[in-house]
Amino acid sequence: xxxxxxxxxxxxxxxxxxxxxxxxxxxxxxxxxxxxxxxxxxxxxxxxxxxxxxxxxxxxxxxxxxxxxxxxxxxxxxxxxxxxxxxxxxxxxxxxxxxxxxxxxxxxxxxxxxxxxxxxxxxxxxxxxxxxxxxxxxxxxxxxxxxxxxxxxxxxxxxxxxxxxxxxxxxxxxxxxxxxxxxxxxxxxxxxxxxxxxxxxxxxxxxxxxxxxxxxxxxxxxxxxxxxxxxxxxxxxxxxxxxxxxxxxxxxxxxxxxxxxxxxxxxxxxxxxxxxxxxxxxxxxxxxxxxxxxxxxxxxxxxxxxxxxxxxxxxxxxxxxxxxxxxxxxxxxxxxxxxxxxxxxxxxxxxxxxxxxxxxxxxxxxxx
Ligand code: CA
Numbered sequence: 001x002x003x004x005x006x007x008x009x010x011x012x013x014x015x016x017x018x019x020x021x022x023x024x025x026x027x028x029x030x031x032x033x034x035x036x037x038x039x040x041x042x043x044x045x046x047x048x049x050x051x052x053x054x055x056x057x058x059x060x061x062x063x064x065x066x067x068x069x070x071x072x073x074x075x076x077x078x079x080x081x082x083x084x085x086x087x088x089x090x091x092x093x094x095x096x097x098x099x100x101x102x103x104x105x106x107x108x109x110x111x112x113x114x115x116x117x118x119x120x121x122x123x124x125x126x127x128x129x130x131x132x133x134x135x136x137x138x139x140x141x142x143x144x145x146x147x148x149x150x151x152x153x154x155x156x157x158x159x160x161x162x163x164x165x166x167x168x169x170x171x172x173x174x175x176x177x178x179x180x181x182x183x184x185x186x187x188x189x190x191x192x193x194x195x196x197x198x199x200x201x202x203x204x205x206x207x208x209x210x211x212x213x214x215x216x217x218x219x220x221x222x223x224x225x226x227x228x229x230x231x232x233x234x235x236x237x238x239x240x241x242x243x244x245x246x247x248x249x250x251x252x253x254x255x256x257x258x259x260x261x262x263x264x265x266x267x268x269x270x271x272x273x274x275x276x277x278x279x280x281x282x283x284x285x286x287x288x289x290x291x292x293x294x295x296x297x298x299x300x301x302x303x304x305x306x307x308x309x310x311x312x313x314x315x316x317x318x319x320x321x322x323x324x325x326x327x328x329x330x331x332x333x334x335x336x337x338x339x340x341x342x343x344x345x346x347x348x349x350x351x352x353x354x355x356x357x358x359x360x361x362x363x364x365x366x367x368x
Contacts, residue, residue, distance in 0.1 A: 041266065043077045046091045048105035050208040051081025054232055055288045056254065059160045059281050060104040063256065066277040075270050077102065088206035092257065096152045101262040104159060107145075107255050108189030109204075113152065115330050116337040119344050120145050120156070122249040124191045124323035126344070129161040129251035129286055131351045136253065139347040144340050153260045159278040160254030160285030163293070165246030166230060167311055168223030169214070169239035174311055177318045186210050186222035190326055191248025197322040207233075214238040223248065226289060227297035236304040243309050247319055254285060 045064060049057040064077035080100070082088025091103030092110045108121035120141065127135065135141040136158050145156045168187070172179060180198035187195050192202030203219055213219045215238045222239070223246065224230050230242070256278045263271055300306040311319075331338040 038074075039267075040073065041075045041270070043075065043102060043262070044085065044100040045077050045079045045102040045104060046082075046085050046094055046100045047079065047103065048082050048088045048091055048109055048206060050088075050206075051084060053081070053207065054229060055285055055292075056104075056160070056207075056229075057081055058288075059254065059285045062284060063104065063159065063277050063281050066280060067273055070273045070277065071270055075266070075273065079104075082206055082208060088208065089204075092152070092154070095257050095259050096154055098153075098259050098262065101259045103257045105255060105257070106188075106252060107156065108252075111189065114148060114336065115334045116148050116340045118189050118330075119337070119340045120148075120253060120255065122189055122191070122252040123327070123344065124194050124248045125250070125320045127251055127348050127351065129163050129253070131348070131355075132251050132253050133158060133161065133282065134351060135344060135347045140343050141347070144343055148336055148340065149257065150260070154257045155260050155263055156255050156257050157275060157278045158253050159256035159281040161282060161289075162225050162249070162252045162254065163286055163289040164226070164251060165223065165249040166226050167243035167246050167248075168221055169230070169235045170221045170241045170243060171239050172220070173241060173309070174243060174315060176312070177315050184218075184220045186213065186219050186224075187248060189248070190323070190330070191223075193326040193330075194248065194319055194322045197325060198319065211235065211238065226293045227300055228289065228292040228295075231296040231300055231304075236300055236306045240307055241309050242300060242306045243311055245311070245316075247311070247316055247323075254281075256281070 045060060047057060047060045049060065051057060052061060060079050060081075064079045067075050067077055080086075085100065086094050089109050091100070091105050092113055094100045095103045106121045107117040110117040120136070126132075132141075136145065142157075149156045168185065170183075172183075174180070177198055180195060180200040183195070183200040184203060185195055185200055186205050187202045188204050192204065195202045203213075205213060205219075207224065210219075210222050210224060211233055214222050214235065222235065224233055224235065226246070230236075236242075256274075258274065263274065266274070297308075301308055327341060331341045
């Protein structure tokens with residue numbers, strides 16, 4: 001079949017409704033503008049994670065791989081783990097200034113740039129992963145997130161989630177709220193401010209530094225993520241009590257930030273590929289966390305002798321009061337935080353009422 005006949009053949013494939021599919025003619029045949037310009041782009045992605053770190057660093061690696069595959073090599077992304085190109089918590093500035101085109105991280109690391117960033121990562125006693133995704137994707141969160149980042153020349157998008165986290169590693173029991181007094185604990189974001197209200201002192205450090213700090217007594221306690229990562233980090237060697245629930249991070253969203261000019265300078269199909277890869281990362285990362293956490297929780301308990309403990313209910317109740325005070329203080333001093341939190345909280349109330357008659361009652365009824 002020669003080229004002309006093949007095109008005619010394709011044009012005549014009937015659809016169910018009796019219409020005909022347009023032929024998939026190449027640009028040379030139709031004089032249509034070329035979609036594939038052949039131009040290749042080479043970008044840098046920095047991350048807040050240690051290089052190739054399980055799930056999180058792997059998500060960054062996968063983003064680069066998927067974008068390369070989907071673009072047939074037209075958009076090549078070199079991934080730099082935290083500290084390889086720039087210090088791990090300087091990705092916001094680096095992408096804002098165009099030193100790198102992308103950063104994979106979590107928005108609460110940028111609270112010093114704009115306090116409202118924290119609401120797009122984790123809010124103590126806030127929403128879980130699927131509720132956060134619902135707010136961002138379908139509840140107005142994405143537009144607010146873009147509005148917040150626009151002055152920094154950045155476009156944010158969700159690109160992963162950790163699911164529910166654990167409460168952290170301690171060498172002292174937490175029996176009452178007073179047990180947080182004087183406790184120096186690694187905890188980012190709004191959760192860290194709640195800890196300060198309870199008399200502790202919050203330290204923000206990137207993942208690669210935590211174990212050494214805990215082992216050397218630079219910090220007394222730490223939270224990190226959940227059983228899979230906490231097992232791999234070896235925290236059980238430096239702390240004996242493993243507390244739940246992770247009240248401070250009930251469903252942390254991982255973000256991809258892209259330099260606005262860089263993204264907008266790409267052909268439309270490559271822009272769509274970046275967004276599609278981020279969406280795939282959101283599904284992949286959460287699936288990885290959910291599939292691994294219990295296996296590693298059991299390993300920690302049975303193989304490593306870790307003592308699993310629940311924060312007492314009165315402690316959680318007090319922490320929740322403090323969490324509301326922290327949020328009230330943030331929104332009282334920053335108009336954008338107020339705007340974002342109002343949207344967040346309205347959505348949370350609405351989705352919580354649904355959860356009360358769906359997941360909450362379901363888990364209670366079928367526990368075990
Ligand atoms: Ca955490």
